Amino acid sequence: MNIRNIIFFLAFQTIGTAVFSQSDEGDRLTGVWEPSNGKARVKIERISDKYYGKIVWLRDPIDPETNEAKVDKNNPDEAMRKVPLKGYRMLKDFTYAGKDEWTEGTIYDPENGSTYSCVIKMKDANTLDIRGYIGIKTFGRTDVWKRLEVKKKE
Amino acid sequence: MKAKLFRSIPFFVASVLFFMGCGPSGDKREIKKMSIVLTSEGPLYEGSNTATFDWKVDFKELLNETPKQINDVKFTSVKVKLDSDTLNNMVSNMVLQMTSGKLDMLKIAFLEKLNATDASAFTIADKQKKFDEYFNQEKLTFVLDYDLKAEERNDNLNFNLEFDLEIFADF
Numbered sequence: 274m275n276i277r278n279i280i281f282f283l284a285f286q287t288i289g290t291a292v293f294s295q296s297d298e299g300d301r302l303t304g305v306w307e308p309s310n311g312k313a314r315v316k317i318e319r320i321s322d323k324y325y326g327k328i329v330w331l332r333d334p335i336d337p338e339t340n341e342a343k344v345d346k347n348n349p350d351e352a353m354r355k356v357p358l359k360g361y362r363m364l365k366d367f368t369y370a371g372k373d374e375w376t377e378g379t380i381y382d383p384e385n386g387s388t389y390s391c392v393i394k395m396k397d398a399n400t401l402d403i404r405g406y407i408g409i410k411t412f413g414r415t416d417v418w419k420r421l422e423v424k425k426k427e
Numbered sequence: 428m429k430a431k432l433f434r435s436i437p438f439f440v441a442s443v444l445f446f447m448g449c450g451p452s453g454d455k456r457e458i459k460k461m462s463i464v465l466t467s468e469g470p471l472y473e474g475s476n477t478a479t480f481d482w483k484v485d486f487k488e489l490l491n492e493t494p495k496q497i498n499d500v501k502f503t504s505v506k507v508k509l510d511s512d513t514l515n516n517m518v519s520n521m522v523l524q525m526t527s528g529k530l531d532m533l534k535i536a537f538l539e540k541l542n543a544t545d546a547s548a549f550t551i552a553d554k555q556k557k558f559d560e561y562f563n564q565e566k567l568t569f570v571l572d573y574d575l576k577a578e579e580r581n582d583n584l585n586f587n588l589e590f591d592l593e594i595f596a597d598f
Contacts, residue, residue, distance in 0.1 A: 320479065321526065321568055329475055352553045356537050357520050360475035360572050366531045379531065 299369030302393065305329065305421040306401060314421060317364065324375055326364030334359060347386030358383055367393060380405045389413070451499030451595035456490050458592040465571045467584040478571040478586050484562060494596035500558040504591040505536045505549040514584070515541040520574040523549060523588075527567040530560055546589065562594070 302324050305316045314330035336343045343358040367378030373395040380391040380403065389405035396402055399420040406413025467478035487493045505523060509515060519540055526532040536549035561567045571586055 316475075318477070320477070320570060323526070323532075325532065327475055327572065350534070350552050350554045352550050353534055353537055355539060355550075356522055356534075357574070360520060360522070360574055362522075362524070362532065362572065366526070377529075 298371075299324065299375065301395065301398065302367070302369070302375055302401075306418040307421055308403075309417050309419075315363065315418075322368065324364070324367040324369070324378070325362050327360055327362045328358055329360070331359055343383075345383055345386075347383060349386055364391070364393075367391075453494075453496070453498040453595040453597045456594045456596065458489050458594065461489070461590050461592065463569065463588050463590075465569055465586040465588055467571075467573075467586075469581045469583050471575055471577075471580045471584060473575055473578050476573055476575050476584075478573070478584065480569045480588075481566055482569060483566050484564070490594070492598055494594075494598050496597045497559045497562045497594060498597065499593075499595040500562045501555050501593040502535055502551050502558075502590055503593055504589075505551060506546040506589045507538065507541070507549070508546040508587045508589075509541070510585050510587070512544055515543060517576045518573050518584075519576070520572075521549070521586075522572045524570045524572070525561055525567050526570060527561050527564040530557075530564070532570065533557070533561075546587075559595075 300319060302317050303319060305314055306326070307314050312332050313328050315326040316329045317324055317326040319325075331343060334342055336346075344354060345356045345358060345361060346354050348354050348356070361381075361383065363381045363383065365379050365381070367375040370376045375393040375395075378391050378393070379388050381388045382405075389407060391406070392404045392410065394402040394404070396417075401418040401420075402415050403418055404410065404413050404415045463480050463482060465478035465480040467476050507521065509518065521538040523535045523537070524532050525535060534552050535555075536551045538547055538549040541547045569588070571588075573586075575584075
């Protein structure tokens with residue numbers, strides 16, 4: 274193996290490790306989380322290189338108006354209004370931007386059928402600041418989510 | 428009366444041209460009965476689970492020629508069948524979505540319950556805007572969320588999906 278091959282191999286390995294550790298760091302977001310109102314539990318997982326959160330538990334799963342499981346009745350697309358809220362992907366398309374922040378995603382509010390831009394900031398291993406906004410981050414609202422299976426400090 | 432009729436003709440012609448302009452551009456091609464298998468890797472637990480399939484889009488194989496640009500794509504039919512009919516009672520509330528690279532995940536279709544034996548047809552989303560962007564990518568990922576009633580399964584679950592597409596493209 275000549276010197277050029279060795280340099281190429283080392284450079285390739287360094288880049289590979291950096292990319293791997295970046296996605297590894299991003300995976301800290303995965304797990305089950307609860308919003309401050311305690312109405313739901315959301316499981317965040319990675320699909321391809323992005324992060325998604327779906328509702329896995331609802332405190333009040335039955336719609337009092339219909340006496341049936343709650344569905345996405347406010348969806349702007351009429352054909353999709355029978356989709357159950359349990360299992361619904363309310364956090365979508367987040368990418369890890371580094372420095373404990375996941376960006377470029379959206380959050381869906383099933384109570385009014387609106388989708389907002391969203392940024393997730395991990396305050397510590399068990400606490401998230403979820404900020405939904407329209408247009409500029411300044412004009413938004415932040416909610417604090419807690420991890421359900423608490424991770425101990427390493 | 429005649430004068431009134433003649434006056435309305437330009438408006439009629441203009442509105443016809445307007446609506447023609449709103450339609451998708453390019454040649455229309457149809458892909459019938461495209462089959463893919465989405466797999467959910469076990470162990471699987473009761474409640475919400477996910478099956479995925481990465482599709483490397485090869486239009487040369489599907490259409491016998493490579494389009495320069497995809498202008499519009501519409502799903503006209505989506506059907507699903509499980510490997511075994513005995514599983515049909517255990518799976519419900521299926522939501523089919525797709526995602527690709529930097530593009531956002533979009534809903535394609537929803538199916539509440541499976542038929543006892545035959546393939547079951549999804550209700551397709553009314554809004555299929557921007558679907559062309561996904562088909563201009565090299566690879567797209569189909570994501571199927573579903574509800575599992577069984578308490579726990581250690582094996583994989585396969586969903587045999589069959590769909591029809593309408594593609595408007597420049598060749």
